[in-house]
Amino acid sequence: MQRASSVRCRAAVDGSARVGVTNSLNEFGAAIDVWHSFIPPVALPEREVITACSCSDGDDWTWCSPDELRYRFNTWIRSPHWPAIRAALIEDPTMIHVDPLCAVETLDALAAEFEFQSTTLYKVAKDCPRILSVDAREIPMRLDTVRQIFGKARKDVGDIVKRFPAVVLFATDDLWDWLTVLQATAPGLDIPKVLRSKPTALGVSPQAIAERIRYLQRTFECEEVSQVVALIQGSPQLLVQNSDTIMSNVESIVEGLVAQGDGAFSRQEVFALLRNSPNLAHCQAESILTTASWLETHFVDEERWGWATWQPGVPLEAMLKTRGLAGRRPLGISATYEEMLEISGSCERWRGDLERLLEKKRASSLGYLLTTSKTKRNRLWWVLDRTPEGEQPMWGLNTTLSKTTAAVAKAYGVTKKELEADLEEMESWGAGRAAAG
Numbered sequence: 144m145q146r147a148s149s150v151r152c153r154a155a156v157d158g159s160a161r162v163g164v165t166n167s168l169n170e171f172g173a174a175i176d177v178w179h180s181f182i183p184p185v186a187l188p189e190r191e192v193i194t195a196c197s198c199s200d201g202d203d204w205t206w207c208s209p210d211e212l213r214y215r216f217n218t219w220i221r222s223p224h225w226p227a228i229r230a231a232l233i234e235d236p237t238m239i240h241v242d243p244l245c246a247v248e249t250l251d252a253l254a255a256e257f258e259f260q261s262t263t264l265y266k267v268a269k270d271c272p273r274i275l276s277v278d279a280r281e282i283p284m285r286l287d288t289v290r291q292i293f294g295k296a297r298k299d300v301g302d303i304v305k306r307f308p309a310v311v312l313f314a315t316d317d318l319w320d321w322l323t324v325l326q327a328t329a330p331g332l333d334i335p336k337v338l339r340s341k342p343t344a345l346g347v348s349p350q351a352i353a354e355r356i357r358y359l360q361r362t363f364e365c366e367e368v369s370q371v372v373a374l375i376q377g378s379p380q381l382l383v384q385n386s387d388t389i390m391s392n393v394e395s396i397v398e399g400l401v402a403q404g405d406g407a408f409s410r411q412e413v414f415a416l417l418r419n420s421p422n423l424a425h426c427q428a429e430s431i432l433t434t435a436s437w438l439e440t441h442f443v444d445e446e447r448w449g450w451a452t453w454q455p456g457v458p459l460e461a462m463l464k465t466r467g468l469a470g471r472r473p474l475g476i477s478a479t480y481e482e483m484l485e486i487s488g489s490c491e492r493w494r495g496d497l498e499r500l501l502e503k504k505r506a507s508s509l510g511y512l513l514t515t516s517k518t519k520r521n522r523l524w525w526v527l528d529r530t531p532e533g534e535q536p537m538w539g540l541n542t543t544l545s546k547t548t549a550a551v552a553k554a555y556g557v558t559k560k561e562l563e564a565d566l567e568e569m570e571s572w573g574a575g576r577a578a579a580g
Contacts, residue, residue: 173209195236218243227268235272248279257301271308307342324349341379378421
């Protein structure tokens, strides 16, 4: 059927430039009609359809005909994995060229391997469309290699696949090459721990990893490779973050702290702090100083809190030098577990939550506080505000609840909307309290 649409004609011309003039406008129009009968134009415009239907094989271009398209789509739409395949095609339309049965078998294999539900398969295919092209027979062997590298049980590798589906694309030899290079360039690094925290590091090539190790050594002015290993151990994000961003943040922090307190910090001292707290390389200097000042304001009152994080009158600069930006114990929580419980009073409604929080997070650092969202912190502020009158609310405990907003609301007998409204009010009130000192 002839198409009069100028947009369609332009798309056809672009397509014909790639596949030759053998395809008539009717062919292009039919291909577009097939696509849009399964995937609407709003999700995949005509120009992208034409581009997707053409495929390069060396110097030759081939064309996926309308009949082939119907066969592929009809094969997939009868599969329980159609939503996942559809999501992959929208993200990367060139996946139309994969073997249709292979794509289904690959998703079958993942579902069987990890008992993935359809929603998980949808996310995996959307995040990594190329997963449709993996031979299903290769998946068990590749994932067994991942399991060996991560040092985890097979069922736990599923969590890694969810977070970094591209791991399924790597051949076993490539995975072992990656591991060998990292072991050689960062001896002593707890690789399973790093990868559980940042599985996307597997997407960095062995050559890039070796270069990144050298780069971090220069940027953080580390004398020995062991210091670089400690950096990566403390902040696995350094393996995958853009090098220019890291360098910019580090320089910003160094300049910001050196400028504080009339030269109270030397460059050497700031770099020592950064090496001790590598997570701060992802923060801005202003945020570090603001948060440190807030903590100082709220934790110098020994009489009020029952303990002193810093002695009253001790300058911020001296505190940072002696305590570090993130030591073994959190800057804002220097009390012991038992002291915290005593201060909290006996509010049974949230005592259990508090116990779990302190047990899990009392080794938090300033870097953690800086990278934790306000919303998460405010959930705890909200709970603290519900402390019975006469008991001391712990405004200094600036960590996070392990529950979602909805779960917190349910636990305390309010609606989610009521909790969200309270959070907004608490954020405003808390900001005013901090400003007033």
